[in-house]
Amino acid sequence: MCYNVKSIEDVRSLVVASRGLSVLTDPTSLAAKACRRMHELTGVDLSMIALVHDDVNLEIISWVGTEENLSDTVIPRNDGGMGWRCLDREMPVTTGDCAELATTDTVAAAARRAGMQGFAAVPIMLDDHFLGVMYAGISDTRVSPRVTLLLSEFAASLAPLLVNAQRAQLAGEQAVEVERQRIAQDLHDTAGQLLFKISMSARELRQSAHEHEDVIDLSRTIETDAAEASSYLRAAMGRLLPVATALPVTMRRDAAIFGSRTGIATELAVFGTPVAGSPARETVLLAAMREALHNVAKHAGADAVFVSLTYRPNGIGLVVVDDGKGLPPGFELHPIPGRSAGLGLSGLSQKVAGVAGTLDIADNDDGGATVRVFIPWGTR
CATH class of the missing domain: 3.30.565.10 (Histidine kinase-like ATPase, C-terminal domain)
Structure with missing residues (x-):
């Protein structure tokens, strides 16, 4: 990959930060490790990664630099926070005063509670496809251009890895669903058919045994048991x-x-x-x-x-x-x-x-x- 940073040391740091991320195929695990690497790469006081969810929400899934639990924090598109602004503009957005945004921006408010003043949001994108946002906060009032550039370069490296991880996750979910359907079909074609045949046979037996009360009672028991087993089977199919x-x-x-x-x-x-x-x-x-x-x-x-x-x-x-x-x-x-x-x-x-x-x-x-x-x- 060709980096735009000018310092050889920064290029080396970017290479080190990206190393090993490609082997992670779970988007959540990948984002968590990338967030730690981003924190080490830039030296900022607070790092967060939020991924796009359903095209209308950003969801924070990893953070470093605050003891606050930000798990499942959702930022709706209509809130107009820094994250969505950087995605809409397709470029980094920074501020030197988190307090000014804290009343309307959920993420800026969390950064302010962690003692941050300067704050940056950098888009994670691939071919015009919005994937998420990298956030970085510092206790000072100014996020340096170098930090912003490093974040942008790291986001560019992370984007294709996130896409691959999301595709791998989807493929895994589809494979599980196919297997669930196969098991359900097997139940449908074997146990279900057998139980229905048992129930029909029990009815026929009861109707033909007019004067044999013991046979009639037994047929009723068989039919009741078959119906109960069929109910359990239907419940199992419902879970599959x-x-x-x-x-x-x-x-x-x-x-x-x-x-x-x-x-x-x-x-x-x-x-x-x-x-x-x-x-x-x-x-x-x-x-x-x-x-x-x-x-x-x-x-x-x-x-x-x-x-x-x-x-x-x-x-x-x-x-x-x-x-x-x-x-x-x-x-x-x-x-x-x-x-x-x-x-x-x-x-x-x-x-x-x-x-x-x-x-x-x-x-x-x-x-x-x-x-x-x-x-x-x-x-x-």
Whole structure:
């Protein structure tokens, strides 16, 4: 690199200050070490480095020369402090009176509390891209041109190293996210499918064992255990995937398994932007879809079923539509006390009501049946 400083000794000092920084691939660690090197290079009383965050804030991440904890100190662009002024002008900004700026400039105020009078802000830039700011403070009233020049040269050396570190950090984060998605997909494709099949088999076993109470009880236990395990699995997937997508992913998996198992063409569509709901609400929605699909397989004689999950401003709606033979004659979702609603829907109706939701089942225009569930956001 070609330096603009005139002193051979200053060139040597710059080379020494930059040595070893290129091996650091974490932006925070790089800035911390660079801040210490800058302090030694210039001999100033206070050194700080702030990096640009979200293009609208500067965040101090390293400092030397004050006992005050400046961690996570944020300087908004609209504050118009020295840091943003030097970035906007693309050149160093200095002052001989920190007290004058202390009322409006967060960093100048911190420098003033540390006993500084003279203060400088130097931009860290690469190809018109703002990376951050180097700050230097002295107890005297004047920051010398030599110090300002050394800071500028060191900032120019640091800029490409910061870019490389930020790229390395981003690549690492992306690699972690890819691995998280792979693990979640494995859970989705293996354990999730197995649990759903166990639950379906338990229901079939219970319905076929009319006079064997011990078998019926065992099938209920298996189905309950499978549902509990599925809930834990969904929670684990929620930690691996964005929380808001855990329910749609689980429903899509179950719909695909149902279609493969029964030969009934099954499609699921999600409308609106997925939003994470309470575990109780999502558990009821998942149970509603499974119960509806189970009834389609057992009673509808359908060739196709369409499931939709709709995220609305006031809640979540689930609709399951089939093209089968419709509801049995005399079907009542809310029969008189002592009479069952049939189709295994009594328990589901209670679950939906337990989260302040609504359940409706009716024949549709295609001759089949439509199940509608709506649960408001206020449910906890």
